[in-house]
Structure formats: structure tokens, C-alpha cells
Amino acid sequence: MNTNKEAWGSRVGLILAMAGNAVGLGNFLRFPVQAVQNGGGAFIIPYLVCFLLMGIPLLFIEWSIGRYGGQFGHHTTPFTFNRMGRGSLWKYIGVFGIFSNIAIAAYYCYIESWTMSYVYHSASGTFKGLDQIGVASFFDNYLDIFTSTTCIPYETVIFFVFCLVLNTWILSKGLSGGVEKVAKIGMPLLIIFGIFLAVKAIFLKAGTDGAINDGTVGLNFLWTPQYTSLTNPKVWLAAAGQIFFTLSLGQGSVQCYASYVNKKDDIALNAMSAGWMNEFVEVVLGSAIIIPISIGYLGIDKVIELTSSGGLGLGFRTLPYLFQQWGDILSVMAGVAFFGLLFLAGITSSLAMGTPTMSFFMDEFKWKRSKAAWGFGVMVLILGLPTVLFFQKGVFDEYDYWAGTVSLVVFAMLESVLFAWVFGLKKGWSEITAGADIKVPIVFRYIIKYITPVILILVFFSSLIRPAKDDWSKISLKGWELHHESIIAQLRHDHIGPNKSYFADNFYAETSGIVDSVYSDESYNYISIKKEDGKTKTFSTSKDNIVLVQENDIVNTGDAIFSGRFINNVFYIDMSRLLLLSLFLLISLMVFIAYRKRKKEGSL
Amino acid sequence: MLTANVKKKGACNMNTTALLFMIITELVITGLTFYFFFKVLFMKPKVNVNEDSYFDNNETN
Numbered sequence: 001m002n003t004n005k006e007a008w009g010s011r012v013g014l015i016l017a018m019a020g021n022a023v024g025l026g027n028f029l030r031f032p033v034q035a036v037q038n039g040g041g042a043f044i045i046p047y048l049v050c051f052l053l054m055g056i057p058l059l060f061i062e063w064s065i066g067r068y069g070g071q072f073g074h075h076t077t078p079f080t081f082n083r084m085g086r087g088s089l090w091k092y093i094g095v096f097g098i099f100s101n102i103a104i105a106a107y108y109c110y111i112e113s114w115t116m117s118y119v120y121h122s123a124s125g126t127f128k129g130l131d132q133i134g135v136a137s138f139f140d141n142y143l144d145i146f147t148s149t150t151c152i153p154y155e156t157v158i159f160f161v162f163c164l165v166l167n168t169w170i171l172s173k174g175l176s177g178g179v180e181k182v183a184k185i186g187m188p189l190l191i192i193f194g195i196f197l198a199v200k201a202i203f204l205k206a207g208t209d210g211a212i213n214d215g216t217v218g219l220n221f222l223w224t225p226q227y228t229s230l231t232n233p234k235v236w237l238a239a240a241g242q243i244f245f246t247l248s249l250g251q252g253s254v255q256c257y258a259s260y261v262n263k264k265d266d267i268a269l270n271a272m273s274a275g276w277m278n279e280f281v282e283v284v285l286g287s288a289i290i291i292p293i294s295i296g297y298l299g300i301d302k303v304i305e306l307t308s309s310g311g312l313g314l315g316f317r318t319l320p321y322l323f324q325q326w327g328d329i330l331s332v333m334a335g336v337a338f339f340g341l342l343f344l345a346g347i348t349s350s351l352a353m354g355t356p357t358m359s360f361f362m363d364e365f366k367w368k369r370s371k372a373a374w375g376f377g378v379m380v381l382i383l384g385l386p387t388v389l390f391f392q393k394g395v396f397d398e399y400d401y402w403a404g405t406v407s408l409v410v411f412a413m414l415e416s417v418l419f420a421w422v423f424g425l426k427k428g429w430s431e432i433t434a435g436a437d438i439k440v441p442i443v444f445r446y447i448i449k450y451i452t453p454v455i456l457i458l459v460f461f462s463s464l465i466r467p468a469k470d471d472w473s474k475i476s477l478k479g480w481e482l483h484h485e486s487i488i489a490q491l492r493h494d495h496i497g498p499n500k501s502y503f504a505d506n507f508y509a510e511t512s513g514i515v516d517s518v519y520s521d522e523s524y525n526y527i528s529i530k531k532e533d534g535k536t537k538t539f540s541t542s543k544d545n546i547v548l549v550q551e552n553d554i555v556n557t558g559d560a561i562f563s564g565r566f567i568n569n570v571f572y573i574d575m576s577r578l579l580l581l582s583l584f585l586l587i588s589l590m591v592f593i594a595y596r597k598r599k600k601e602g603s604l
Numbered sequence: 605m606l607t608a609n610v611k612k613k614g615a616c617n618m619n620t621t622a623l624l625f626m627i628i629t630e631l632v633i634t635g636l637t638f639y640f641f642f643k644v645l646f647m648k649p650k651v652n653v654n655e656d657s658y659f660d661n662n663e664t665n
Contacts, residue, residue, distance in 0.1 A: 010660040015644055041625040048629075176659065216617040223622040262657040269647070273640040280637040284630050437647050 004075060004362040006369070008260055009176035015274050017175075017183040020348025021253055022278035023190065025111055026245045027286045028342060029311030035222055036291065036307050038238045039229025044283070046230065046239035050455075051279065055243045057444060057452040058412060059275050061419045062249065063267040064431035066258025073603075075259040075359035077252050078591045081415075082604070084423040091595060092588055093418070096411035097252025098360055099584045101353040102376070103403030104251070105167075106384035107396050108353065112346035113163035114316060115339045117142070117155065122335025127320040128328070135321040139313075143391050146523075160388050161381070167347065168377030171354045172370045175260060179351045186344040187277075193341040194281065197334065198288035200326075204296040210325040211296045218292030221300055233462065234470035240459050241405070246282055247275060250412030253352040256359055268436035281345075289338070290314060297322045315342070354380075364594035383579060386572075393572035402580055406487060409463060413456035420449045463487055493570060498558040502571035507545070507562040511537050515553045527561055541566070 008014040035043040069080025077097030081090040121127060127135055141147040145156050152158060170178040204215035229235045244250060261267060294303045294314060306314045315338075323334040354376045361372035387396045419428050429445050466486035467474045474480045482488055484495035493500065498508040509529065516530040524540045525547050531537060545564025549555060598604045618626075649656050 007659050008657055010658045011644060011647075013660075014658070015641070041622055044625070044629055214617050219626060220618040220622045223626040224619060225621060225625055260657065262655065264655065265657045266647075269640065269644060273637075273644050276633065276637040276640050279633050283633050437643070 004073070004359065006075075006175045006260055006359070006362075009180050011270070013176065013180035013184055014257065014261070015270055015277070016187045017179050017348070017352070018254065018257055018270070018274035019277040019281075020183040020187050020345075021257065021352035022246060022248050022274065022349075023187070023281045023345050024246075024248070024349040025108075025115075025342055025346050026242075027278070027282040027345060028194075028289060029315050030245060031242060031282050031286045032222065032289075032291045033307045033311040033314070034238055034242050035287065036304070038235040039226040039232075040221065041223040042225035042227055042229050043235060043239065045225075046236045047242060050236070050239045050243045051275075053447055053451050054240060054455050055247050055249070056272070056275060057448045058249045058416065059247065059254070059271040060268065060432045060440070060444065061416060061428075061448065061452075062254040063258040063261075063271045064428065065415070065419060066255035067261045067263060067265075067267050068431050069255065070259030070261065071263045073363065075256055075363055076356050077255055077415075078360075079363075079594075079598070079604075080255065080259070081418060082595070085418055087422075090418065090422075091591055093411070093414050094252075095584060095587045095591055096250075096407055097255060098356050098587050100251050100403050100407045100411065101253055101356050102379050102383060102587075103399055103407070103580055103583060105350055105353040105376075105380045107387045107399045107404070108346065108350055109164050109167060109380060109384055110160050110387050110391075110396070111312070112167075112343060112350055113156075113159040114142070115343040115346055116163055117159045118316065118320065118339040119336055119343060122320065122323075122332060122339055125332065127324060127331075127335065130321065130324070132318070132321045136317040138320075139317045145389060157385075157388055160384065164377055164380055164384065167350050167354060168373050170347075170351060171358060171376065172373035174369055175355070179355065182351060183348055186348050190341050190344040190348075191281070191285070193337040193344075194285035194289070196337055197293075197341070198285055200330075200334065201289050201292040201296070204292065206296075209327070212299060213296050215292040215296050217300075218295035218303075219288070221295055221303075222287055222291050232470070233472050237459065237462055237466075240455065244408050244412065245404075246278060248349065248352065250408035250410075250415065251353070252356045252411070256356040257352065259359070264435050266435050266437040268432060268440050269438045272438065290319065293322055294318060297325065360590075364590070364597070379583075383583065386576060386579065390572050394569045395572050395576045398573050398576040399580065401485075401490060402577065406463070409456065409460050413453070413460050416448070416453045416456055420453055425449045493573075496570050496573075499566075499568040500570055502568060502574075504566045504568060505563060506548075506560040507539070507541060507564075507566050507568075509555045509557055509559045509561045510539070512556045513537075513554075515549050515551050515555060518547055518549065518551055525562070529555060 065077070065080055065084070069075065069083065072083060074080040074083065076094070078091040078094035081094035084090065127138070130138065142156060145154055148155055170182055172178065202215045202219065204211050206212060206214050248254060258267060290311065291303065294306070298318070306318060319338060320335060323331040323338070326334055354373065357376040357379065358369065358372040361367040361375055362369065367375065387399060425445065425448065428448070433440055464487045466483040468481040468483050470483065482494060489495065497510040499510065511529055511531055513529040513531040516528040516536050519526050520543060523543055525543055525545065526538055526540045527547060527549060528536045528538045539561065541562045541564065545562045545566070547561070548563055549561050555561060649661060
């Protein structure tokens with residue numbers, strides 16, 4: 001007998017929770033940066049095409065898989081897939097629907113804790129009087145757990161644990177008593193904060209408050225289409241990737257939320273409403289904040305340079321300084337609104353990541369809601385602490401790559417094949433349209449059957465063999481150089497450089513150039529190397545290790561620059577992969593135990 | 605280069621293509637968002653409210 005009695009309080013609550021699941025930090029930090037890097041306004045064309053051909057069909061697929069499973073008391077993908085596929089392997093494919101959520105929550109809660117901390121620092125005036133370098137250093141110091149930016153020791157760890165406890169506590173209140181309440185307050189508040197900042201950004205005037213450009217210069221930069229980019233496969237891959245991230249597809253959380261919808265109730269209109277609400281927040285609000293403000297103060301060239309390393313840096317290293325230009329009161333309001341908006345976007349998503357694990361424990365092991373929530377919290381704590389403690393060693397990036405990128409594509413690809421070809425589109429279409437409050441265009445039947453699986457297979461194989469510099473003309477039967485972000489290159493550690501052993505007596509230069517400076521502080525020795533392109537790369541190590549080069553020395557990649565005792569990043573990277581693999585195997589084992597239990601009970 | 609079309613200062617810093625692109629995209633997205641959300645808000649439950657998924661709808665005696 002199923003003891004899981006969770007339910008939604010209202011339809012609007014469900015839609016806001018589902019939209020909150022989709023609306024995340026990526027809507028404000030990732031989308032505008034992707035648009036800037038991939039053809040400006042022209043990016044919106046492949047983006048919307050991918051939304052229509054992949055996003056909406058996958059929303060229909062995931063909502064209907066969820067509601068279908070819920071009819072049989074399955075609120076997570078392993079047993080729903082088992083029922084749909086009628087094969088022993090499908091339940092293990094469904095493991096991705098729990099695994100991804102735990103692994104993503106482990107690093108996502110960490111970013112969420114930054115936003116929480118930045119709300120506190122904005123409100124308490126920490127950034128007041130800091131120049132641009134001071135604000136950027138604040139962020140770097142914040143990430144170094146041994147350097148306290150305030151009087152709070154181990155501030156980073158404390159905020160992470162506090163954020164996780166808050167998430168767990170809300171989850172322990174259940175769907176209607178916790179998740180839905182947060183979404184009902186959080187989503188409208190997020191939109192209000194977003195509108196406030198967007199209006200302020202758009203009406204920014206050159207010459208006022210230190211701005212060098214009008215806000216519309218940033219909008220022009222973002223929206224001017226570069227049509228040539230439309231023929232570049234890289235742009236299409238980036239658009240498809242953005243659709244995945246933004247809609248939280250291939251993760252298992254949409255299916256879990258939808259599994260609590262009655263079989264007679266609509267899912268088609270719900271899916272469209274939640275999906276378009278996310279698009280509104282991303283395209284209309286997301287594009288009107290970070291880029292117009294930063295170009296307004298820093299100019300286009302500087303923003304291009306800053307966005308090359310992603311949106312996180314721009315948001316945390318730059319914006320608090322720019323807000324200072326608006327005066328004492330407005331800067332506090334803007335800081336609280338921007339980081340509060342990011343926090344709300346983050347928490348509504350991280351709560352969705354907790355629900356599948358909780359539902360799995362409640363369905364299969366009859367755990368009480370509270371115990372299930374704290375069980376999830378402990379798992380995320382164990383997996384998340386390495387991202388906090390070893391952030392600069394690459395652990396965070398590994399989690400993001402394997403759990404937050406590759407797993408989603410693999411899961412969505414297999415899920416679309418299962419739905420359209422194994423479960424069968426005849427049954428699948430009936431599931432989508434049953435109880436629908438809108439007429440679903442028949443064209444989606446063909447898109448779901450043929451186009452969506454093909455796009456997903458293409459996205460997966462392109463990620464597997466992505467060529468260096470995204471030059472697809474180099475693909476040939478004789479072989480080609482792989483992009484360092486391609487799956488094969490990542491597996492082979494192509495991006496690691498010369499420091500390939502776990503433990504070493506020397507540290508080797510990872511770039512060629514001239515030693516620009518050698519310096520040290522209380523704890524570290526630093527070497528800055530100026531590369532041929534004029535950019536500098538700085539390497540640091542503990543003060544116990546010896547510096548082997550001097551200023552103006554010429555170094556080549558692979559030359560020893562420090563000697564002493566080193567644990568290289570590759571060690572932390574492989575340990576993170578091992579942790580992720582262990583988590584996947586642990587969940588698979590639990591699914592196996594639950595399967596045998598169900599078989600014994602005859603409840604499969 | 606994107607910067608080719610950018611005016612540093614002036615009455616309108618956006619070129620016509622960018623402005624049209626932005627306005628059309630944002631109007632379509634905003635329109636569809638409100639259309640679907642209002643449809644949800646004003647849709648009457650088809651089934652007996654005590655049998656639907658949402659317990660706030662349940663009639664209490």
C-alpha cells in the first residue's frame with residue numbers, strides 16, 4: 001500500500017511551482033551571456049526553434065510520463081519507466097531522474113548560498129566604498145574558505161549549510177505546505193524585482209551616476225542579429241543546451257511534480273503555461289538586466305571580455321560595484337533586489353530537485369515525509385561539501401559537466417525514445433491529450449515521434465565528438481582534434497595539461513610565455529605568466545613550496561615552475577567523478593532492492 | 605562585429621533591426637505567457653472538485 005499522500009493545493013500553485021522549477025539562476029546569468037556569445041539577436045531564432053521542436057515536446061512528454069506514473073503510485077522515473085518500458089533495463093535509465101537532482105542540488109545549493117550571502121552583504125553595506133577590484137577580490141576571497149570576508153569565520157560553509165537546512169526544512173513541510181507556498185510568494189516577488197531592475201537598466205542614461213553608455217546600448221548589442229551565426233552548428237548546440245537548462249528538462253523533477261496530478265486533470269495547458277512563464281522571465285526580464293547595466297558602466301569590449309568566462313563572474317564580481325553608482329539607498333535596494341531575485345529563482349529550483357528523492361524514499365521505503373526530506377539533505381550535504389571545500393580545484397565544474405549537462409541530455413534522449421517508440425505514440429498521445437484544457441496541435445504528434453528524438457540524438461553525438469574551435473568542417477574519416485569540452489576529451493583529461501599525475505614533486509607551467517611577476521602573500525607564492533596574446537595567467541601554491549623561475553624568464557608549457565609537494569587538480573577531478581559514479585550505483589542498488597520488494601508484494 | 609551598429613550616445617541607441625527583433629520577440633512571449641496563464645486562472649474544473657488534484661478546491665461540509 002502506498003503511504004505517499006502528497007498533493008497540490010491549487011492549480012495555480014502547481015504552475016507557479018513548475019515555473020519556479022524552470023526559472024533558475026541560468027535565466028538571469030546564463031541566457032544573456034549565451035546570447036552575447038552566439039550571435040546577439042539572431043540567437044533568439046535557434047533558441048525559439050529549439051523551444052518549439054524540443055522544449056515544448058519534452059514538456060508534454062515529461063508531464064504525461066509523470067501523470068501516467070502517478071496513477072500507479074510511482075512518483076519517480078525508475079518505476080514509471082519500468083512500467084512504460086516493460087523491460088529490466090528501463091528502471092536503471094530512470095535512475096538518472098533521481099541521480100541528477102541530488103548531484104545538481106549539491107552544487108546548485110552552493111551558488112544559492114552565494115546569493116543569500118550577497119543579499120546580506122548588500123543590505124549591510126559591505127560593498128560600500130569598494131572599488132571594482134575590491135568587489136572582485138571580495139568574491140575571490142569569499143570562495144576561499146580560509147579567508148573570511150567578514151567577521152564570520154568559514155562564512156562560505158556556514159551559508160551553504162544554512163541554505164541547505166532551509167531547503168530541507170521547506171521540503172519537510174510537503175508539496176502544498178512548503179514548496180507551493182514558497183512558489184506562490186517567490187515567483188511574483190521575483191517578477192517584481194526583475195521589473196524594477198529591468199526598468200532601471202533600460203532607462204540608464206550616459207553621464208548620469210557614472211554611466212558611460214545608455215542602457216539601450218546594451219540592448220542594441222544584445223538584440224542586433226548576426227545572421228551568419230545561424231549557419232554555425234555551435235550556435236544551434238548552444239541554443240539547444242540553453243533550452244535544456246532553462247526548462248529543467250531531462251532531470252526528473254517535472255515528472256515528479258506532475259505525478260501528483262489526477263489522471264482526469266489537464267497537463268497540456270499546465271505545461272504550456274509553466275513553460276511560457278519561464279520564457280517570459282528568461283527572454284523579457286533576463287535580457288534586460290545584467291547586459292544593459294554592465295555595458296552602461298563598463299562598455300562593450302570589457303563586457304565581452306567578462307562574459308567569456310560565463311555569467312557568474314559578471315553577476316558576483318561586477319554588479320555589486322555597479323549598483324554602488326546609484327547612491328546609498330538605491331544601491332542597497334538594487335543589490336537586495338538582484339541577489340534576492342537570484343535567490344528566489346534558485347530556491348524554487350532546488351526545492352524541485354529535492355522532491356524526486358523524497359518521493360522515492362516515501363514510495364519505496366515508506367519513509368515519513370520529514371525523514372525523507374532530511375535524508376535528501378544529508379545526501380546533498382555529503383556530496384556538496386567537496387564543491388565548497390575544493391571549489392577552485394575543479395570539483396564544482398565536474399559536477400556541473402557530468403550531472404548538470406551530460407546526464408540531462410542522455411536522460412532526455414532515452415526518455416523521448418521510450419515515450420515515442422517503446423511506450424508507443426498512440427498511448428503517449430492519449431496521455432498528453434487526456435483531460436486537456438487546450439487543443440494540442442496535431443503537428444506535435446509527429447514532432448514528438450520523429451523530430452525531438454532525432455534532435456536529442458544529434459545533440460548527444462555532437463557533444464561527444466565536438467571539434468576543436470567548433471570548426472565542424474574539420475570532421476573527417478581521418479580523425480580531428482576534439483574540443484576540450486567534448487565528452488570524449490573530458491573523459492581523456494585532454495584539458496588537464498602537463499600536471500597529469502595525482503601527486504607530484506614539481507608543478508609544471510600550463511601555458512607558455514614570459515614570467516611577468518613573482519610575488520607572495522601570507523599564505524601563497526604566485527607566478528604570473530604573460531602569454532603571447534598579452535593575457536596573463538597566474539599560478540599559485542602554498543608558501544612551503546619553492547619558486548623555480550624569476551621575472552622575465554621564458555617558460556614553455558611543461559617546464560617546472562614550483563617544486564615541493566603537490567596534489568594536482570586531476571586528483572580532485574577524478575575523486576568527484578568517483579563520487580558521482582558511487583551515487584549513481586547507490587541509487588541503482590536502492591532501485592534494485594525496491595524492485596525485489598515490489599515483486600514480492602505483487603505491486604509492480 | 606556587433607559593435608559596428610552601436611551609437612555611443614544619442615536619442616535612440618538601438619538600430620531598427622535590433623529594436624524590431626526585441627519588440628516582436630518580447631510581445632509574442634509576453635502575450636503567450638499571459639494568454640496561457642489567464643486561461644488557467646479562469647478555467648472552471650471539468651471534474652467534480654472533490655475528485656481533482658487540488659485539495660484547495662474541495663468542498664467542505
